[in-house]
């Protein structure tokens with residue numbers, strides 16, 4: 001039984017469904033130790049035959065038997081293994097991978113063996129030593145002469161110790177000196193017991209081998225033995241495996257490094273998209289936090305003000321009664337309910353100066369003790385003024401008003417709807433900061449003012465104290481849901497606290513919109529990655545062909561491109577995080593200086609979100625280009641110029 005046997009091989013190419021027969025019934029037997037030259041006129045089908053023997057082409061009729069086993073029905077995967085394990089290719093135009101060093105070019109084949117990384121490196125170095133290029137191993141292919149490149153290709157073809165070496169015009173691009181050297185190397189290969197099949201036009205090359213097969217018109221017209229084949233000693237096969245994960249990652253990184261400038265630009269472009277999304281989210285959170293901070297530094301967040309829900313101005317309709325207090329008290333998590341009163345326009349007189357306080361309000365639990373800058377909150381017969389309002393009476397020293405007496409006049413309607421002025425002398429108990437409003441007094445004081453004029457006093461809001469900040473929203477919702485006897489909502493929330501949640505919703509919404517707009521730049525980044533990867537696939541068509549010829553599986557080709565995309569995404573997000581942190585630190589420094597608050601609130605979650613989004617988008621963008629790369633036909637890819 002011959003080592004390799006071709007049985008009646010027929011092959012046609014089809015142009016518009018018209019067959020052009022190229023191989024018309026080739027039957028040949030080969031054995032290890034032979035150095036067979038295939039001669040024939042140009043276009044005679046020699047390369048076509050080599051592609052079939054080498055497992056690159058499975059579209060033929062007839063059979064190729066290796067050790068008696070047919071290749072014809074082998075799956076794509078089995079052919080990959082066949083090329084990896086049994087075949088070593090040497091091409092006329094060398095087909096080295098330009099972005100890999102000489103050593104790494106040889107290593108590609110070795111990475112598909114079960115040798116350890118160190119053993120692979122040692123073997124690659126040893127092979128390069130054998131072809132006289134050990135000193136050049138760290139160079140790239142473009143730094144070598146043609147003869148040197150072909151010697152690298154030979155080292156690569158031998159790397160996985162295959163039984164068959166297929167050389168297509170290996171000396172076609174070389175001068176006679178280099179031709180002699182390459183032929184000597186190929187002699188050595190055959191002498192080591194391998195089968196060398198060499199396609200050539202050169203009689204000189206053909207005469208070098210042990211046998212010449214001549215093709216004409218798609219058939220073998222001469223088969224001549226020149227010498228005995230070299231003796232064959234049995235040797236253990238080097239066990240093969242597919243390209244390892246780490247090898248693939250390394251290859252992806254090597255390619256990225258080779259195209260560093262371009263990749264840095266893409267990474268920079270993509271990072272801008274991610275940066276803007278994270279920044280918008282952080283800014284949204286920061287602004288919301290700042291506004292809440294501002295509001296809650298002036299009012300107590302756990303106290304909400306409740307009023308009757310009515311559009312009427314009538315004090316009777318607006319009145320909050322003891323029954324309302326009881327109803328509100330019954331709600332879960334409500335600690336205390338206090339009636340309160342507010343009105344507009346109080347005339348205040350002191351030492352001959354008169355001024356109007358726009359809002360008059362009874363002191364409630366919603367006021368923070370720290371807003372009292374001087375003195376204390378008003379008891380019966382006392383009043384507390386806002387600092388700015390107090391300045392109307394003592395511009396330079398508003399605090400000096402504490403302890404002084406002021407005359408406060410309020411107007412209310414009597415039973416007949418006639419305005420009645422109620423005036424009372426009150427002692428200034430304290431001065432508040434700007435947030436304390438203009439004039440605050442005590443509920444009893446106001447009641448007394450009404451009673452003095454025989455008018456009915458009606459409280460018009462209630463302050464509900466809630467046990468714990470976490471219950472605020474739920475209690476607020478329950479209050480809003482309480483119904484009057486007519487089925488309509490009974491109460492509304494008033495005061496600053498009421499607007500906080502609405503405001504928060506709007507802020508959140510606004511920043512989601514901004515983040516979505518920033519997302520558009522992310523989309524642009526994704527499109528950019530798609531375009532770049534498509535270009536990369538086109539540029540690397542030949543490399544893909546070489547890798548496939550070396551036995552790299554389709555899946556690994558796909559993963560190679562996906563790995564590059566993964567790293568593009570990862571590096572973009574890392575850069576984006578660095579930008580975000582930088583901008584956040586700078587902006588927060590400035591903001592803290594001017595408004596005492598960090599305006600960009602970036603959380604760990606936003607950062608993780610940024611990284612995940614960047615990687616997912618890059619991988620999605622890479623799906624189509626990487627599938628295209630994986631589907632390339634290895635023969636077409638190799639022929640790509």
Ligand SMILES: Nc1ncnc2c1ncn2[C@@H]1O[C@H](COP(=O)(O)OP(=O)(O)OP(=O)(O)O)[C@@H](O)[C@H]1O
Pocket residue numbers: 013014022040041042043044045046047048049
């Ligand atoms: N993919 C293809 N589609 C159509 N025709 C093809 C294809 N590849 C090769 N051919 C044709 O098949 C014939 C044999 O080509 P092949 O490359 O096998 O010849 P060759 O003997 O190796 O030629 P050369 O010595 O010039 O390299 C040629 O006529 C060529 O034009």
